[in-house]
Amino acid sequence: MIIKIDRKRFVNTMKTQAKIGATENNGLHRLALSDDDREIRDWFYEQMDDEGLDIRIDEFGNMFGRREGRNPEKGIILLGSHLDSQPYGGKFDGALGVIAALEFIRTLNDEEIETEHPVEIVNWTNEEGSRYQPAMQGSGVWASNHDLEEEYDKTDEDGNRLEDELERIGYKGDVPATPTENYDGYFELHIEQGPYLEKNDMNVGIVTGIVGFTWGAITFYGDADHTGPTPMHYRSDALVGAADVITQIRRIANSLGERTVGSTGFIDVQPNSINIIPGEVTFTWGFRDQSDEIVEDAFERVLAEAEMAAEREGLGWEWEERMRASSVDFAERNIAAIEDATENLGYDAMRIFSGAGHDATHVADVMDTSMVFAVSENGKSHSEEEYTSWDDCYMAANTLANATLELAMED
Template identity: 45%
Template sequence: MWIGSAAKQIKGMNMQDLRVNGDRLWQSLMEMAQFGLTPKGGCARLAATELDGQARDLFVEWCKACGCSISVDKMGNIFARREGKNNALPAVATGSHLDTQPTGGKFDGVFGVLAGVEVLRTLHDNNIVTEAPMEFTVWTNEEGSRFQPAMQGSGVYVGRFDLETELNKTDVDGIRLKDELDNIGYLGEDEPGSRHFGAFFEAHIEQGPILEDQNKAIGVVRLGQGIRWYNVTIKGRESHSGTTPMYLRNDAMVASAHIIAEIEQLAHRYENGLGTVGFMQVYPNSRNVIPGEITFSVDLRNPDAEVLSEMDKVFTGFCQKVASERDIEIEIDPFWYFAPVEFNASDDVKAAAESLGYSHMDIYAGAGHDACYMADIVPTGMIFTPCENGISHNEIEYTSPQECEAGANVLLHTMLEANSRIAKEAATKALCEPAE
């Protein structure tokens, strides 16, 4: 039975004094970084590669050492479960991802996974048995770099994406995700969405400069950025660059340049607007041939759904205008939309930061995260730590040992408080129900 606040659950221990081992967390981060370590000190550990498999194996090893049982679902998502006193209660869960960008850093995603491992180890070291169970997760292909879209594993888990459709996605070499998960030993048997969660929390580096600029230790994430992803294909006509006069050209590259410039201007016209072109393929990609076909990505973001919708209309309208004026074919595939998210367990994060004495501020998530999808189905919160110069998706990405420790401490106390609340709610409900 639940007997009071988190501070009273463990005899002889004031839970408010409980802290993670910051040195151990840092060593774990550096050890995990060896899988895909780049010459510049970053990580290249793409989803479902052998390196991703090795990183997953280490996570599983660490969790088993603390007494966890391990489950893997059909999308390759990993769940390490630590039993509680009452395992009929919904679990308090945390986690993030281990895959990186091709030139990624040591902290994006992996900090959230290993902050969870450090919470687990802290509970294990102190022989703390929580009332409700705890679960520690690794989500498949959050980055969306090798296989699209991003947040693929959590998206399948919550029902945003179809399992078989996503498993059959291929990378640029035509290699299927399902086959790669099988190759690394993480094509599981559990049905996605079958865990019994009562709350979910994700610790993450901010990936932006705001916390550092405001000199705050913790970001209490209230909103998640809305995202629209497009694949744009421009079809012109390739021809000789030395014999084709300018007025007779159907140059796909020039049309692309007009659209890319407009994306930058479009983002500037809206508050909190963002616009990026990060991927491009040119055909035939020859120095003295006018490009005949170009495919590129477009990424539009805004935390306001109505503003993001307006940005979509302006962008597609501009493409139609360029196609008409330049007598060129433009195909737009709006293949992914992620609506802005409200994190409704943010108050737990704020309370933990305040009780631990960390400076903090409300903030919104400019990037997509697995927690954004988990918010569909369970009370969810996010904890941000500062990121040096706001740099992420870059090999020089850096968050200090002290900042990582602070984020993990907030995660620990956030999860303990949520665990206590779930137990209290269950006890109250049981008292109110009539006896049979």
Template identity: 65%
Template sequence: MTIRLDRERLITTMKEQAEYGATEGGGLHRLALSEADREIRDWFVDQLKTAGLSVRIDEFGNIFGRREGIDSDAAPLLVGSHLDSQPNGGIYDGALGVVAALELVRTLNDEEIETARPVEIVNWTNEEGSRFQPAMQGSGVWAGAHDLEQEYAKTDDDGVMLGEALDDIGYRGDVPAEPTTDYEAYLELHVEQGPVLAEAGADIGIVTGIVGFTWGSVTFRGEADHSGPTPMHHRRDALVAAADLITAVRRIPGMLGERTVGTVGYVDAEPNSINIIPEKATVTWGFRDPDDAIVEEAYRRVLAEAEHAAKREGVDFDTEERMRAPAVTFPDQAVDSVRKAAETRDCEYLEMVSGAGHDATHLASVCNTGMVFAPSEGGKSHSPDEYTSWDDCYEAATVLANAALELAADGGTVK
């Protein structure tokens, strides 16, 4: 069996959600647990109720809507993403995944399709990690990667604690923020946020996993001096060593994997004054790759490069790895269902490893997980220029829905 979503309704719903937190330039400003987030959550709960789903909200504000299966004790299929956005972000991002999940259950209702398994759809709290850190927080708490109380205590720039913010918008629910049953699988549709699919002319991406990464920092310590009287050979300039390291981080990926990326996203120099030789400089590194061994190699090389840079300039240095996440490989079952749905649709697809983290990262530790990517025009995202054509939105949502139908066992019996 295949299902056909209502294209116009999908588009209308996408436009409707984009009104909550809309910015003048056509973007979206819907920070986690803000007033705009409260409004979109109210809207979402309304949609769930209208679709006849039973709604539950957990202690961390994750919102679930459940459609019963023939076998209500069977492990449910979970489908969703997130409705929060970056500051002045785009209207597609995670919202497309939540709207597609909504459209899935609406269509099951319209077609009076009974699935063997219950189907649950979800909006995860704070995927973006801009107002409160870390990103993918709601799914991380739910999956057991973070401690609930610790995350409640996280504060935003104004010192507001996350727990208070949840209370302020009325979304601290009473259901435990954890899987209260076994789940059969989790599916998520998200925009790619990179240029790969659009450049390849593919209709959708089948995500087979998520890259691993290492993040850390190097601090060089030299000597502050007057920039006039100090001859060049007398200098121990921390910022020069840092500059060497920045170009090394740029070079390292080229020596490793085809998909390795490396970034220095942060620089701090002291005293940061035009007339003083920098005494202290800190730079960060970030390397990502689908292969953990390559991530480890990038880490080894950045430490070696830091040592060379320090030696050349005669400065001291120390390093700190701040975070390391292993690559995630989605198990076959959910990925196979997505592939089958794509083949049935006869659409052009590309199998790929996601270069960005998603809620699916955490879900992969709970159950079978699969993701569908919709192309991002120009690879742009987290900006009002983010764009995915309605055709591409519809295609990706349709593949998601058909993969979901298979995983939820539309034949009426649980395999």
């Protein structure tokens, strides 16, 4: 059986969700647990309710909607993604996977298809990790990879506790944030966020795994001093040290593996005044690769570079690794179901390794998992310029629907 979702309704639903938190430049600014997040959640709740789903909100705000199967004892086939966005991000990232999951349910209802397994759709809390760290927080708690109470205590830049914000927007649910049901498989549709599908003229990507990564921060302590009368050889300039290491982060990434990536995304300079030598600078590193060994190597090299830069400039320093994730290999069973779907639908598809982390990273610890990638024009994401054509969205959503259906129909 091949199903196709209603293209027009799907596109309209995508446009509707994109209005909540819309930016002037056609992007999305819908930070986790913000008022906009509440609004999109309320809207999503209503859509699930309209489709007759049995809705559960867990104590970390993850939202589930269950459609019963012929055999309620069979393991649930779960699908979904996240509705939060990066600051001034795009309207496809995350949302596409949730809307495609919703559209799959609508199609099952329209066509009165009874699946063997129960099917559940999900919106994970705070995938982006920009307001509260770490990223993929809701799925991480759910998969017991993070401690619930510890994550509750996280604060944003304004000091707002996460648990308080969950309560404020009305999404601290009463179901434990852990797999209380019997789950069998997970699918997540997401934009690629890279250029490989487009470069290879593919319609969709069959994701076989996710890169590992290390995220961390280095702080250099120098001497804040007047930029004029302080001779160069007296200076301990924390920003000169940071610039050294940022340059090396680029070189480390370029020297390790074919697809190793590395960058500094964040920097904070104190006192940050044109006329004062920077006395304290904190900046981040991030490295990713398919190989956990290369990630470890990059981590060791950036610390070695920081030590040398501190030595050269006469700086005190400290570092903190904020997150480390091993690379993930997805389940062959799910990968095969996606491959079947693309073949049956006649779409050009290729296997691809994900360069970004996703909620699927954590869910893969709980059940068989794989992902569908939609084409990202120019590989752009986490930016208002992020773009996937409606054709590409539609093909990816149909792939998700048919792969999910295959597992949901298994005896």
